[in-house]
Amino acid sequence: MKHTALSLLLALSVSASAANPYLGRWALTIPGGGAGWLGVEEKDGQLSSSVLWGGGSVVSTAGTKLEGDQLIVTREQKNKEGKVTTETITALIHGDQGLKLTTVKHNAEGKQLGQPAEFAGKRIADIPAKPDLSKLKFGEQIQLLNGKDLTGWRLLKEADNGWSVVDGMLQNRVVKAKDKHFGNLRTDAEFEDFNLKTEVRTQEGSNSGIYLRGIYEVQVMESFGKPLDSHHMGALYSRITPSVNAEKPIGEWQTLDITLVDRHLTVILNGKTIIDNQPVLGCTGGAMTSDEFKPGPIYLQGDHTNVDYRNMLLRPVVK
Numbered sequence: 001m002k003h004t005a006l007s008l009l010l011a012l013s014v015s016a017s018a019a020n021p022y023l024g025r026w027a028l029t030i031p032g033g034g035a036g037w038l039g040v041e042e043k044d045g046q047l048s049s050s051v052l053w054g055g056g057s058v059v060s061t062a063g064t065k066l067e068g069d070q071l072i073v074t075r076e077q078k079n080k081e082g083k084v085t086t087e088t089i090t091a092l093i094h095g096d097q098g099l100k101l102t103t104v105k106h107n108a109e110g111k112q113l114g115q116p117a118e119f120a121g122k123r124i125a126d127i128p129a130k131p132d133l134s135k136l137k138f139g140e141q142i143q144l145l146n147g148k149d150l151t152g153w154r155l156l157k158e159a160d161n162g163w164s165v166v167d168g169m170l171q172n173r174v175v176k177a178k179d180k181h182f183g184n185l186r187t188d189a190e191f192e193d194f195n196l197k198t199e200v201r202t203q204e205g206s207n208s209g210i211y212l213r214g215i216y217e218v219q220v221m222e223s224f225g226k227p228l229d230s231h232h233m234g235a236l237y238s239r240i241t242p243s244v245n246a247e248k249p250i251g252e253w254q255t256l257d258i259t260l261v262d263r264h265l266t267v268i269l270n271g272k273t274i275i276d277n278q279p280v281l282g283c284t285g286g287a288m289t290s291d292e293f294k295p296g297p298i299y300l301q302g303d304h305t306n307v308d309y310r311n312m313l314l315r316p317v318v319k
Contacts, residue, residue, distance in 0.1 A: 020047075021093050022071040025124040025282055027290035030054060031103065031117035035215075035287040038091075038121060040064065040071070049073050051089075055285040057231070057238035062086075069093070083108040097123040124292065127279045131262045138195065138315040144187060144298065145170055145312045152188050156288070159183030162302055169201075169310040172208070172302040184286075186214065186299035193261040193317035196298065199253045202233075203306040206250075209237060212260045213296030214288035216280055218267060220256075220307060224249045234269040237284045242267070242274035253310075261317050263292060 020042065028036030034054040041048050049064040051073065063074035075087040087105045094100040099121030105113040144152065147168040155161060162172045162182045174182045191213060198210070202222040209217040216236060223232035230241040234256065246269040248254045257268035260280075267275040283290045286301065300309065 020066060022066075022091065026099055026121040027124050027282065027292065028099075028101070028121045029119055029290060031119050035283050035290040036119075037282040037290060038073070039281065051075065052238075052283065052285060057285060058282075085113065091121065094120075099123075122291075124282060127264075127281070128262045130277055130279070131264055133259060133261070133266065133277060136195075136259075136261060137318045139318045140315075142189075142314045142316070143312070144314055145310065147310075150185075153185050154188060155183040156186045156299055157183060159303070162306075163300075169308050170300075170312075171306070171308045172300070173306050174302070174304065182303050184211075184299050184302050186297040188297070190214075190295040190297050191314065191316055192295050193319075194259075195315045195317070196256075196258045196260075196312070197314075198256050198312040199310050200256060201253050201308040201310075202250055203308070204250060205305055206307045207301075207304040208307040209286070209301040210256070210258070211284075211286070211288070211297075211299040211301070212258065212265075213292075213294075214299050215283045215290075215292055215296055216260070216265070217284040217286060217301070218256070218258055218265075220301075222250050223247055234267050234274045236265055236267075236275065236278075236280065239281060239284060240265065240275050240278050242269070243276065244272055244274055246270045246272035246274050 022040045023042055026038040028038055030036040030053060037052040039050045047064040049061045050058050051061055052058045061073050062076040065072050071091040073089040077085045085105055085107055087103055089101055089103045091099045091101045101119050101121055102116050104116040107113055149165055160180050160182045162174050163185050164171060200220050206222040208220040211217050219235045219237045221233050224247040226232060228241055230238050233247045234242050248270055254270050259266040263280045264277050265275055265280050266277050
């Protein structure tokens with residue numbers, strides 16, 4: 001009798017899992033081609049989800065439910081007047097590891113805004129075991145900044161260029177004007193896993209970032225004296241909060257020592273380990289792509305504010 005009851009419980013567990021194939025993490029290519037991310041969880045029988053939609057942060061959704069064989073996710077956004085726009089995302093399993101999705105928006109009065117848009121998603125493979133950093137082997141060191149000019153770098157997209165090399169350092173200078181839209185800077189070369197060491201100097205109100213493989217942003221921000229936050233200096237933007245404060249005051253050169261390997265991140269800021277070999281669950285806002293399994297450039301965020309960099313050395317991991 002006990003054996004029969006146990007078998008029934010196991011069968012029900014397997015059935016429940018099979019009944020919800022949406023649980024897990026999904027890389028999205030959102031309407032317009034931007035990078036997005038969807039995470040779906042179940043706790044105590046209740047579904048919840050979080051989403052990254054192009055830029056910005058990973059945020060919790062307003063609703064998550066199953067309707068038949070479809071997953072329905074609801075996002076809500078407030079405008080400056082406090083009126084809420086509701087976006088309904090409908091997902092359907094497509095093939096072994098894919099999603100077909102549709103999104104449609106309605107205003108606060110329930111009126112549909114524009115036409116429904118179709119896009120796609122792909123299941124993200126489980127994160128591997130934490131790597132043993134002491135056993136990593138590195139290739140030849142690459143100097144990314146030559147201290148003379150922008151050789152080896154280019155704007156990510158067509159935009160105003162605030163980047164230049166002055167006194168051996170790479171600096172970005174942004175002019176705030178309606179007709180000015182400053183660009184992000186990327187390496188011509190692309191990389192997989194690596195260690196990256198550099199120095200950065202924030203200016204008043206600096207808000208920049210170093211994108212690893214063009215996918216994951218390590219935040220560069222003037223946040224000295226502020227509480228720990230996933231949007232402050234050295235954080236993996238909106239995903240991993242530093243364990244300790246290690247910023248220096250504005251205007252001082254600061255060191256960053258970043259290791260990315262097997263989708264695990266280590267960040268040492270000014271000699272202090274603030275992210276210790278932590279798993280990375282998906283792309284961050286502003287990513288070039290949501291595909292975490294292909295090489296990509298180092299890119300520096302330059303569309304926000306002024307910032308300085310120097311002595312940028314990269315050592316690729318050899319596997």
